[in-house]
Amino acid sequence: RADAEKFEFQAEVSRLMDIIINSLYSNKDIFLRELISNASDALDKIRFLSLTDKEVLGEGDNTELEIQIKLDKEKKILSIRDRGIGMTKEDLIKNLGTIAKSGTSAFVEKMQTSGDLNLIGQFGVGFYSVYLVADYVEVISKHNDDKQYVWESKADGAFAISEDVWNEPLGRGTEIRLHLRDEAGEYLDEYKLKDLVKKYSEFINFPINLWASKEVEKEVPVDGDESSDEEETSETSPSEEEGDEDDSEKPEDEKKPKTKKVKETTYEWELLNDVKAIWLRNPKEVTEEEYTKFYHSLAKDFSDEKPFAWSHFNAEGDVEFKAVLFVPPKAPQDLYESYYNSKKSNLKLYVRRVFISDEFDELLPKYLSFLMGLVDSDTLPLNVSREMLQQHSSLKTIKKKLIRKALDMIRKIADEDPDESNDKDKKDVEESSADNEKKGQYTKFWNEFGKSVKLGIIEDATNRNRLAKLLRFETSKSDGKLTSLDQYISRMKAGQKDIFYITGASKEQLEKSPFLERLTKKNYEVIFFTDPVDEYLMQYLMDYEDNKFQNVSKEGLKLGKDSKAKELKESFKELTKWWKGALASDNVDDVKISNRLADTPCVVVTSKYGWSANMERIMQSQTL
Ligand code: ADP
Ligand code: MG
Numbered sequence: 001r002a003d004a005e006k007f008e009f010q011a012e013v014s015r016l017m018d019i020i021i022n023s024l025y026s027n028k029d030i031f032l033r034e035l036i037s038n039a040s041d042a043l044d045k046i047r048f049l050s051l052t053d054k055e056v057l058g059e060g061d062n063t064e065l066e067i068q069i070k071l072d073k074e075k076k077i078l079s080i081r082d083r084g085i086g087m088t089k090e091d092l093i094k095n096l097g098t099i100a101k102s103g104t105s106a107f108v109e110k111m112q113t114s115g116d117l118n119l120i121g122q123f124g125v126g127f128y129s130v131y132l133v134a135d136y137v138e139v140i141s142k143h144n145d146d147k148q149y150v151w152e153s154k155a156d157g158a159f160a161i162s163e164d165v166w167n168e169p170l171g172r173g174t175e176i177r178l179h180l181r182d183e184a185g186e187y188l189d190e191y192k193l194k195d196l197v198k199k200y201s202e203f204i205n206f207p208i209n210l211w212a213s214k215e216v217e218k219e220v221p222v223d224g225d226e227s228s229d230e231e232e233t234s235e236t237s238p239s240e241e242e243g244d245e246d247d248s249e250k251p252e253d254e255k256k257p258k259t260k261k262v263k264e265t266t267y268e269w270e271l272l273n274d275v276k277a278i279w280l281r282n283p284k285e286v287t288e289e290e291y292t293k294f295y296h297s298l299a300k301d302f303s304d305e306k307p308f309a310w311s312h313f314n315a316e317g318d319v320e321f322k323a324v325l326f327v328p329p330k331a332p333q334d335l336y337e338s339y340y341n342s343k344k345s346n347l348k349l350y351v352r353r354v355f356i357s358d359e360f361d362e363l364l365p366k367y368l369s370f371l372m373g374l375v376d377s378d379t380l381p382l383n384v385s386r387e388m389l390q391q392h393s394s395l396k397t398i399k400k401k402l403i404r405k406a407l408d409m410i411r412k413i414a415d416e417d418p419d420e421s422n423d424k425d426k427k428d429v430e431e432s433s434a435d436n437e438k439k440g441q442y443t444k445f446w447n448e449f450g451k452s453v454k455l456g457i458i459e460d461a462t463n464r465n466r467l468a469k470l471l472r473f474e475t476s477k478s479d480g481k482l483t484s485l486d487q488y489i490s491r492m493k494a495g496q497k498d499i500f501y502i503t504g505a506s507k508e509q510l511e512k513s514p515f516l517e518r519l520t521k522k523n524y525e526v527i528f529f530t531d532p533v534d535e536y537l538m539q540y541l542m543d544y545e546d547n548k549f550q551n552v553s554k555e556g557l558k559l560g561k562d563s564k565a566k567e568l569k570e571s572f573k574e575l576t577k578w579w580k581g582a583l584a585s586d587n588v589d590d591v592k593i594s595n596r597l598a599d600t601p602c603v604v605v606t607s608k609y610g611w612s613a614n615m616e617r618i619m620q621s622q623t624l
Contacts, residue, residue, distance in 0.1 A: 001150070001152070001160065001162050003162065004150075004152070004160035004161060004162035005160060005161050005162065006158055006159075006160050007093060007097060007098060007158060007159050007160070007161065008157060008158050009097045009098070009153075009157055009158065009159065010097065010098050010099065010100045010104075011100075012100040012104045012105050012108060013097055013098075013100050013104060013125075013128070014157050015108050016104055016107065016108050016125060016128055017128055017131055017155045019108065019111050019112075020117070020128055020129060020131045020132055020155075021131050021155055023117060023132065025117040025132070027117070027118060028132040028133050028184065029196055029199075029200070030117065030118055030120065030121075030129055030132070030200075030302070031129040031130050031132050031133055031134075031178075032080075032187075032193070032196050032197070032200060032201075033121070033126075033196075033200035033201060033302075034120065034121055034126030034127060034129045034130075035080045035127075035130065035176055036067060036080065036197070036200070036201045036204055036208065037121060037126065037201075037204075037300075038126065038127060039067045039080060039081075039082035039084060039174070039206075040067070040082075040084075040204045040205070040206055041084070042082050042084025042085045042086070042173070042174060043065045043066075043067070043082055043083065043084040043085075043206045044084075044355040045084060045085040046065070046083070046084050046085040046172070047065055047354055047355070048354065048355065048356060049085070051354065051382050051383050052383055052384075052385070056144060058144075058171060058172060060171075061083070061171060062083060062171040062172050064083055065083055065084075065206055066082070066083060066206055066207045066208070066209060067080065067081070067082045067204070067206055067207065067208045067209065068080070068081045068082075068208075068209050068210075068211065068269070069081075069193060069197075069208065069209070069210045069211065069272075070210075070211040071188050071190065071193070071211065073188050075179075076179060076180045076185065076188060077177055077178065077179055077180070078133075078134075078177075078178045078180060078187050078188065078193075079175055079176060079177045079178070080175070080176045080178075081170070081173060081174065081175040081176075082173045082174055082175075082206075083171070083172055083173040084172075084173050084174060085143065085144075085172075085173075086141045086142045086143035086144070086170070086172050086173050086174055087139075087141040087143055087149075087174060088143040088145055088146035088149075089146055089147075089149050089161060090146075091141075091143065092139065092141060092149055092151045092161055093161060095127075096127060096139060096151055096159070097151075097153075097159050101123075101124045101125065102124075103122075103123030103124040103125055104123070104124075104125055106123055107119075107120065107123035107125055110123075116303075117129070117132075118302045118303070119300075119301070119302075121300035122299075122300045122301065130176065130178055131155045132184075133178060133180055133181060133184035133187060134178035134179055134180055134181060134184070135154060135155070135179060135181050136152070136153075136154045136179040137152065137153060137155075137176065137177065137178055137179065138150055138151070138152045138176070138177040138179075139151040139152070139174060139175075139176050139177075140164055140167055140170060140174065140175045140176075140177070141170070141173070141174040141175075142169065142170040142171065142172050142173060142174075143172070144172060147163055147164075148163070148164040148167070148169060148170060149161055149162065149163055149164055150162055150163075150164045150166070150167070190210065190212055190213065193210060194210065194212075194270075194272055197210070197272040197273060198272065198273075200297075201272075201273060201297075202273065202274075202293060202294075202297065203277075203278060203293070203294050203297045203298075204273060204275075205275055205277055205353070205355075206275065207271055207273065207275055208271070208272045208273045209269040209270060209271055209272065210269070210270050210272055211267055211268075211269060211270075212267065212268065212269070212270040213265050213266070213267055214265070214266050214267070214268060215263050215264070215265060216263070216264050216265075216266055217261050217262070217263055217264075218261065218262055218263075218264050219259045219260070219261055220259060220260060220261075220262055221257055221258065221259050222258035222259060222260050223258070277353065277376075278290060278291075278294050278324070279312065279322045279323070279324045279374060279376055280322065280353075280376075283312040283313070283314075286312065291307075291310050291312070291324075291326075292306050292307065294324070295307045295310065295326045295328075295372065298326070298348070298372050298373070298374065299326075299328060299346075299372050301328070303329075305329035305330065306329060307326040307327055307328055307329055307372075308327040308328070308329060308413055308441060308444070308445050308448075309326070309327045309409045309410065309412060309413050310324060310325060310326045310327070310373075310409070311323075311324070311325045311405050311406070311408065311409040312324045312325075313405055315398075315401050318379070318394075318397065319377070319379045319394040319397040319398055319401075320377065320378045320379050321375055321376060321377035321378065321379065321398055322375070322376045322377075323373060323374065323375045323376070323402060323405070324373050324374050325371050325372070325373040325402070325405060325406055325409060326371065326372040326373050327370075327371060327409065327410065327413070327445065327449070328370065328371075328372055329448075330448060331370055331448040331449055332370070335369075335370055335452075336451055339366070339455070345358075345359070345360060345361050345363060345364055345369050346358075346369065346370070346371060346372045346373070347360065347363050347364055347371070347372070347373050347374060347375060347402075348373070348374040348375070349363065349374075349375050349376075349377075350374065350375065350376035350377070351376070351377055351378075351380045351381070351382050351389075352376070352377075352378055352382055353376060354382065356386065356389065357386055360386075360389075360390070362390055362395045362399065363375060363395065363398060363399055363402060364399065364402055364403070364406070365399075365403065365456070365459060365460060366455070366459065367452050367453075367455040367456040367459050367460065368402075368403065368406050368452065368456070370449055370452055371406055375398060375402070377394065377398065379394050380392055380394055380395075403460070403463060404463075407463060407466045407467065407470070410445070410453075410470055411466075411469065411470060413438075413441050413442050413445050414442040414445075414470070414484075416438045416441070417438050417439060417440065417441045417442040417443075418435045418438065418439050419439055419440050419442070419443065420442050420484075442472070443472070443482055446472045446482060450472065451531070451533060453467055453470045453471060454471070454531070454533050454534070454537045455533070457471070457537055457540055457541055458533075458536055458537060458540050461540075464540070464541065465544070465545075468485055468541060468544050469484070469485065469486065471484065471485055472484055473527050473528060473529060474507055474527075474528050474530075475488065475525050475526060475527050475528060476511070476516060476519070476520060476525055476526040476528065477491070477525045478525075485499070485544050485545075488525060488527065489544075489545065489547060491525055492525070492547075493522075493523065493524060496524065497547065497548065497558075498547060498548050498549065498550035498558070499527065499544060499547045499548070499549050499550065500519060500524055500525070500526045500527065500550055500552050500557075501526060501527035501528070501529055501538070501549060501550070501551060501552065502515055502516065502526055502527070502528060502529070502551065502552045502553055503529040503530070503534055503535055503538070503551065503553070503612055503614040503615070504528070504529075504530060504614050505530065505614070505617065506530055507528050507530055510528045510530070511528075513553070514597060514599075514600035514603050515552045515553045515596065515603065516552065517596075517597055517598035517599055517600060518559065518595065518596050518597055518598045519552060519559070519596070520598075521598045522559060524559070526552055532618045535612065535614060535615045535618055538551065551606075551612060552596070553605060553606055553612055553613065553614075554605060554606045554607070554608055554610075554612060555605055555606065555607050555608045556608050557594075557596050559595060559596065565593075565595065568593050569592075569593050572593050576591045576592065576593065577591075579591045589607055
């Protein structure tokens with residue numbers, strides 16, 4: 001358009017578009033999912049605003065919160081329209097081209113190494129996937145606060161914006177028109193689109209309608225003017241015309257005015273999705289496959305990986321809500337890197353089916369921020385601001401229940417894992433295929449999210465014991481396998497009161513430690529804690545099921561009664577006294593006779609409340 005205002009794409013966006021246009025990626029279908037997801041977001045936004053101000057919805061068709069898909073086979077245009085919040089001119093400039101989101105360069109980088117275009121939505125640049133199938137795109141948008149504008153680009157480094165004086169007024173919302181590339185003709189096929197919507201947009205909570213063609217048979221009088229009848233049928237496909245038997249007149253009808261049947265193509269809106277939200281359904285009726293798909297749509301993760309576990313429940317009582325929680329199959333790369341700075345939770349909050357926010361950090365503690373899911377509450381008020389909601393007293397109750405359910409869900413991964421079972425012999429006999437699928441799952445979970453469990457023990461005093469149950473570690477007897485506190489306790493020697501552990505940089509180093517000599521000789525099991533965070537962890541974890549934790553490199557180690565202890569102490573009194581005096585008292589608190597060693601003559605032990613040698617090492621290297 002000649003008098004349009006021209007803009008250049010921000011450099012990173014331009015690079016991104018080049019990558020997309022030149023991509024040999026075969027799964028081009030994803031553009032539709034991204035567009036529908038954007039339409040759904042825009043609808044969520046207007047619906048949220050309408051909670052406090054009904055006026056924003058306008059009247060008539062504008063109040064219909066829906067998504068419409070239309071095809072123009074001749075012009076090769078696919079358009080997707082929503083009655084969402086729309087974009088002002090400024091929004092169009094910023095959102096579609098000039099402001100690069102943080103994900104833009106991350107995605108470009110990823111695509112240059114081992115990137116999967118399928119992940120585009122996770123990086124917040126899904127819109128640009130339209131250029132997988134289109135060489136020219138128009139975005140027509142009307143926001144309540146502005147006039148209707150057209151954004152257009154041929155992905156040649158620039159885009160243009162002009163006030164829309166050509167198209168029919170949208171009322172409110174956005175229409176994206178894709179001028180399809182020649183090789184993307186398949187997206188003009190209604191069946192293909194129906195399939196895609198089914199596949200990708202099952203969990204969109206707004207109706208998605210397709211302007212679908214329908215063949216109808218119609219009786220028309222046969223008079224002299226047959227040629228015009230012929231024209232009416234011209235919209236049917238050639239194959240159907242060939243086989244059309246209705247063209248012949250039937251002899252019995254000769255007395256009546258002559259009619260004949262013709263096929264005619266009409267169009268009507270066809271609803272493509274079932275808008276009943278999955279979390280409102282009875283958990284017993286939702287299949288495993290449906291949960292997996294729902295997880296993928298929530299996480300914008302369209303790999304084939306299954307979540308480790310999920311929990312779908314309905315909380316009743318003073319505070320009512322429904323929730324679905326997922327343990328993702330993988331931890332995001334930066335989960336622990338930015339742990340203390342990141343605030344983002346992955347839980348979506350709905351109030352009475354209305355999407356409120358996905359940045360609600362009050363619902364889960366930080367250590368569970370790796371969970372994905374959704375909460376829909378009937379108890380929370382609808383017509384208040386986000387800030388007011390954040391302070392609502394029900395949130396505490398919701399949070400408490402969510403934590404419980406989350407920990408139960410994680411425990412179930414272990415409970416169902418045959419590798420975790422104590423009586424392995426029994427399991428070996430009757431190993432079913434379901435068992436096989438669950439086999440080793442907890443170790444996998446632990447490798448991805450174990451650190452979160454440890455951070456939980458540090459942060460969440462209320463649930464410390466529940467979290468401790470989830471702990472896994474290697475020990476001096478575990479033969480390279482992970483074991484749990486319950487298993488440790490079940491193997492404790494008669495008369496053993498304490499749970500023995502030692503901390504250090506690696507298992508190999510710990511196995512050689514003189515602190516272990518005597519314990520090993522006496523057949524005690526010792527836990528190896530080799531993760532830097534373990535030192536902090538053990539400052540919070542004092543006991544487990546009435547057993548105290550004892551660091552074997554610290555003062556206070558008791559290995560059962562030693563009848564000769566008193567005697568020995570007495571006879572070496574002079575030596576220990578001399579020794580204590582000989583060592584600088586700033587560095588050494590005490591010198592004692594010990595029964596913790598077997599071959600090594602003496603060892604330096606940390607005082608009960610002091611830092612262990614390992615902690616000293618960690619503090620010096622400042623790593624957590
Ligand atoms: P994301 O959806 O992750 O934010 P996209 O690249 O898909 O990233 O979209 C970029 C932005 O463009 C959106 O955040 C939104 O502000 C705007 N946008 C895209 N499509 C629409 C739409 N249909 N209605 C309103 N705004 C839209
Ligand atoms: Mg998007």
